[in-house]
Amino acid sequence: MSAVQQTVLAANEASEHRPLIITLFALFVLATLGITIWAGRQTKDAADFYAGGRQFSAFQNGLAVSGDYMSAASFLGIAGAIAIFGYDGFLYSIGFLVAWLVALLLVAEPLRNSGRYTMGDVLAYRMRQRPVRTAAGTSTIVVSIFYLLAQMAGAGVLVSLLLGITSDAGKILIVALVGILMIVYVSIGGMKGTTWVQMVKAVLLIGGTLLITFLVLLKFNFNISDLLGTAAENSGKGAAFLEPGLQYGATGTSKLDFISLGIALVLGTAGLPHILIRFYTVPDAKAARKSVNWAIGIIGGFYLMTIALGFGAAALISQEEIIASNPSGNTAAPLLALHLGGVDSTWGAILLATISAVAFATILAVVAGLTLASSSSFAHDIYANVIRKGKASGAEEVRAARWATVFIGVISIGLGALARDLNVAGLVALAFAVAASANLPTILYSLFWKRFTTQGALWSIYGGLIVAVGLVLFSPVVSGDPKAMFPEVDFAWFPLKNPGIISIPFGFLMGWLGTVLSKEEPDAKKYAELEVRSLTGTGAH
Template identity: 85%
Template sequence: MSSTHSVLLTTAAANDASEHRPLIITLFAAFVLATLAITIWAGRQTRSAADFYAGGRQFTGFQNGLAISGDYMSAASFLGIAGAISLFGYDGFLYSIGFLVAWLVALLLVAEPLRNSGRYTMGDVLAYRMRQRPVRTAAGTSTIVVSIFYLLAQMAGAGVLVSLLLGITSDGGKIAIVALVGVLMILYVTIGGMKGTTWVQMVKAVLLIAGTLLITFLVLLKYGFNVSELLGKAAENSGKGAAFLEPGLKYGLTPTSKLDFLSLGIALVLGTAGLPHILIRFYTVPTARAARKSVNWAIGIIGAFYLMTIALGFGAAAIVGPEEITASNKAGNTAAPLLALHIGGVDSAGGAILLAVISAVAFATILAVVAGLTLASSSSFAHDIYANVIRKGQATEKEEVRAARYATVLIGIVSIGLGAMARDLNVAGLVALAFAVAASANLPTILYSLFWKRFTTQGALWSIYGGLASSVLLVLFSPVVSSKPTSMFPGVDFAWFPLENPGLISIPLGFLLGWLGSLLSKEEPDRGKYAELEVKSLTGVGAH
């Protein structure tokens, strides 16, 4: 298929969508209004800091597992992974594998001890046996930076998705869409807190699984439920032949790309256990047993979803084709919506309806995830930095929650600005960067705090700031930001670091700095406090 033909098809798709634009807008508006209603309802029940930060710790293991799934299955999962598979085949599916395997680390090492040891944020755990102010400042800084990296992906996904549906091609229009998502996420968090955010995430998880199941069923039906035939057609239509179904199309071409794959894999597997918006979900259940149960539910739901990304990605390659996908969006982020349009019929009402439904589900995904991320970062600012550092523990609950709401507005504004710049990048790649930053700065400090009695305040600061600075600097000087047509700034070249993901360097460095900082510290670790933390984390005695 020629590139001209692809552009014509994409234009036809957009025109078809425009004929049914009232339906599309109605579905979007219905979801937004429904979730705002849920948020207002939950907001009326939010009376204390525990309600705002942790939903009153009233959610069951199943409810929290569903909410975790809604929080985790982001725009990267639905849009980015489908696009990566449709363009790179087997190598694109590696994102799905990495995202799922990561939950084993979270389940085995983090979920229960963190739930038992903390109150509202990661900073609670880190500061338990160390000097409060410097450690909480570092934890809050890291949480906000990781959350903003993750928010970039969701904003980029929103811009691409709504632009496709509404036929918006101008940069100004796309930026306006990003701003709209930012305003909605500010409303969700400031009004509903954790209760509202959790219910929105639960609704979104159900919608996403249902929508993905529908598309998977229709794709498999088209090929007589013969997965081999689907993969064969995808390989044939990709223009890459058998190589499309084998490792190496994206990550095996050069020694550098092989290292990039290794870096990506490490970041995905270790990053989940350090993501702030996932960590705070463990505080919304009443017991550690419920935290463990919620992770088990999340693994089952998320695992089923990632299996279905095979049908989404390879189905898009087989039915839509890579030329039309890249003509619509260079990074492949529109593969899933275009697949919905084609599987329903490009020139039919069915295609437009399916496109509208799937796109509304994807938009729901984005809104739910940005709300969780914003809540995590604003909570960390209010609880760790404002209440415990600036006010030295003297702030009232009312003042703390007010500070969280002000922080939400500020973080929303920053995210809108950065999201507007990142609107043309692949959202799965952007999320992988957030995972790398989380695994470099947060995970080493959490594991050392929970399991190493020799860990000190200096070790924690070296680990957090060292992992954070190294990962962010390497990203800034990588091909993600400059030197390539798909970079954030394609017209310039200052990418002296060759890998697109910094995890291979920054994650070991974060662990190394935590170890080295503790050994070189003149401070004697508080072994009594460590013994208390160990008992608390393993048994739940004294947990909130």
């Protein structure tokens, strides 16, 4: 049977069981909406909306952090990248996991101790409030929107596969519906609702991945060597499929692109706004540190299972069918579920619908977390402390956050519609690069460098942000490539698909240069207070 015939058969099978698929989807969405409404009724003030009342345990927050982190990029993008590029695709899993060590060792505990709700709280403690909070809010919103692009693209691809939607208009409508659900989740539930949805979603995702992993290994009698060998043979690339260089390494440019990607993945997590605000939902620094330990364990187990997802898809599905379904491989995991259950069986349709519904719940939960991070930063940093100069009440802040949610949702829908055909793991890697370029240098300098000044913070944030976003705009991700966002035009002069190798050192350099050239005298007393607070948590909240 040819790849086209297999894809048509899969589509017909999905069509026959469409009522079942729609029912499962509806149940997942209604369940998460129910949780959001329940949590929303318990949201009484700004502390509840921003930080869930700081009532979550280390395990609960670790589960929620895992839910926030294991996004569409992890479940759909990495599986697709491995299915198409083998070893080089698995590098995403390694990079995403190693990044947590940076977050654990450098950021989690001192950040939890030093701030209240946002990254801007930490930066503004020893620097001029208004310019630093404006910069922190701007950076948070830009990074969150980059990350949202990946989730929107994943949602469009996933639902299009299940509902048989092939038109661009239909895919754009799906992206819009996800955006509307996202707005509802954040506006009603705040941090409490988002956290509970993240926990439920993490359990579902781990459960679904365990099931697929078990079925893949069962197919190969739990012989991983046999699985990898079959994947290499079926890929049409032979031994090269299991070796470095299929995607990165053929040319000098691709080698640089790999280094750039690796730097962005490893350093990006510690600067992601939606991950950073999770450290404020626990009662103390010890719980923040323990929650990261829980997250590393849960996420590590999940990324090990991506071997079964990606190589299982490569072994059981032809490359032509994977690419025919989606050029970037984003549907490899759902197609694997269908093939494991049987393309022409009810069990196959049930497995496809269940795994796809879990992936959809993953997307909804992550977009809610991202939107909450950016709307909270706008309301708390820009509206309350810059526009209202600290005179806004808690109720006014929450109202501003809800309006910001709508605005950010609309922007994300528009950009997500443009990015619907790009690989979601690659899109998330861009968000990591922007976060590591703008946020991470400023956070580390602020926490650990006594001389750091307001000018250094502004140069670091805006310098890293402008260079990272600018290089992405003029890279093959946006134009000049058949898989670009705008493939019909070519204004790409930056050859790499990830800007991290340039923009991250530039962010650190600008922070240092801005401080050295600043005429501002650092406040030694404020730094001493921040140092005590970051180490002990005394007076933090």
